[in-house]
Amino acid sequence: MRDRLKKIREEAISNIEVLNNLDGWESLRIKYMGKKGELTLVLREMGNISKEERPIIGALANEIRQQIEGELDKAKDRLIEEIKKQQIEKEKIDITISKHTKKLGHYHPLLHTIKELENLFISMGFSVVDGPEVETVQYNFDALNSPENHPSRDLSDTFYITKDILLRTHTSPVQIRAMKQIKPPLRIVSAGRTFRFDDVDDTHSPMFHQLEGLVIDEKVTMANLMHTIDIFIKKLFGEDMETRFRPHHFPFTEPSAEVDVSCFECKGKGCSVCNGTGWSMELLGCGMVHPKVLENCGIDSERYSGFAFGMGIDRITMVKYGINDIRLLFENDNRFLEQF
Numbered sequence: 001m002r003d004r005l006k007k008i009r010e011e012a013i014s015n016i017e018v019l020n021n022l023d024g025w026e027s028l029r030i031k032y033m034g035k036k037g038e039l040t041l042v043l044r045e046m047g048n049i050s051k052e053e054r055p056i057i058g059a060l061a062n063e064i065r066q067q068i069e070g071e072l073d074k075a076k077d078r079l080i081e082e083i084k085k086q087q088i089e090k091e092k093i094d095i096t097i098s099k100h101t102k103k104l105g106h107y108h109p110l111l112h113t114i115k116e117l118e119n120l121f122i123s124m125g126f127s128v129v130d131g132p133e134v135e136t137v138q139y140n141f142d143a144l145n146s147p148e149n150h151p152s153r154d155l156s157d158t159f160y161i162t163k164d165i166l167l168r169t170h171t172s173p174v175q176i177r178a179m180k181q182i183k184p185p186l187r188i189v190s191a192g193r194t195f196r197f198d199d200v201d202d203t204h205s206p207m208f209h210q211l212e213g214l215v216i217d218e219k220v221t222m223a224n225l226m227h228t229i230d231i232f233i234k235k236l237f238g239e240d241m242e243t244r245f246r247p248h249h250f251p252f253t254e255p256s257a258e259v260d261v262s263c264f265e266c267k268g269k270g271c272s273v274c275n276g277t278g279w280s281m282e283l284l285g286c287g288m289v290h291p292k293v294l295e296n297c298g299i300d301s302e303r304y305s306g307f308a309f310g311m312g313i314d315r316i317t318m319v320k321y322g323i324n325d326i327r328l329l330f331e332n333d334n335r336f337l338e339q340f
């Protein structure tokens with residue numbers, strides 16, 4: 001009997017040791033401690049042993065019972081602890097993971113510049129209007145007083161779709177559309193794509209971008225034009241930037257001027273970038289709207305006058321962001337675009 005009891009103890013302890021879930025624990029408890037458990041069954045046979053042996057066996061059985069009970073208690077604690085750990089592991093939240101897991105898109109550097117220019121002009125009382133990229137020869141050249149034999153009309157300079165339809169070579173036709181649609185006074189800007197037959201290099205592209213501006217009212221003068229451009233340049237590039245107006249010729253303005261601004265590198269002192277002149281050349285073209293252009297749009301040139309200006313957005317973007325090759329703006333290389 002003694003051996004059977006000891007065997008039960010050995011078996012129970014090794015079974016309890018390898019327990020790995022609470023269901024298993026409960027069946028072992030019943031197996032050893034239950035009313036019909038192995039220990040109880042052995043003790044029922046106590047009547048068959050001698051009087052002298054009975055208390056010894058009784059004591060041994062009690063000891064074994066307590067041992068098994070102790071082991072079961074320990075195992076239960078261990079199992080509960082393990083279940084808790086598993087639960088915590090399962091529910092673990094890594095608070096160091098960034099919540100910005102989605103890649104968001106953003107403005108192209110050109111669009112950044114366009115928005116900035118538009119907002120600057122809006123703050124000066126201008127409205128933003130749009131015009132088509134596919135334009136008539138009439139609006140792109142004729143109504144703008146461009147002479148029949150002007151070189152820019154050449155097939156080698158302009159993308160013609162038909163004899164009368166082309167890809168606009170500048171944003172100036174939007175002036176015509178605005179004057180035909182809106183009664184003066186008017187103040188508009190319009191930005192967009194323009195197209196010319198150009199060989200591609202680091203400063204030229206057959207597709208580029210311009211921003212056009214137009215103001216028509218009574219008593220508008222060249223002084224208004226110069227002041228507007230000066231304020232605009234200072235707002236865009238900084239208060240320390242100067243403007244210089246050089247006489248020029250455009251068919252749609254008279255007088256016309258090209259505007260230079262202080263060199264972006266040396267701010268006017270003279271450096272290798274500006275060849276020591278202190279000036280960044282030809283940032284924009286402008287002038288007083290030619291009376292013929294006003295008349296072409298049905299505006300009384302005796303009563304109204306106006307000024308217009310046009311600038312290259314690509315060049316401004318390149319200066320602002322330190323980009324040295326215009327092709328980067330159009331190649332859609334993410335390694336470049338992600339920097340903005």
Ligand code: DAH
Binds near residue numbers: 212284309
């Ligand atoms: N359209 C001209 C160009 O593409 C730029 C320009 C010059 C626009 C003078 C104007 C202007 O509105 O008044 O070179």
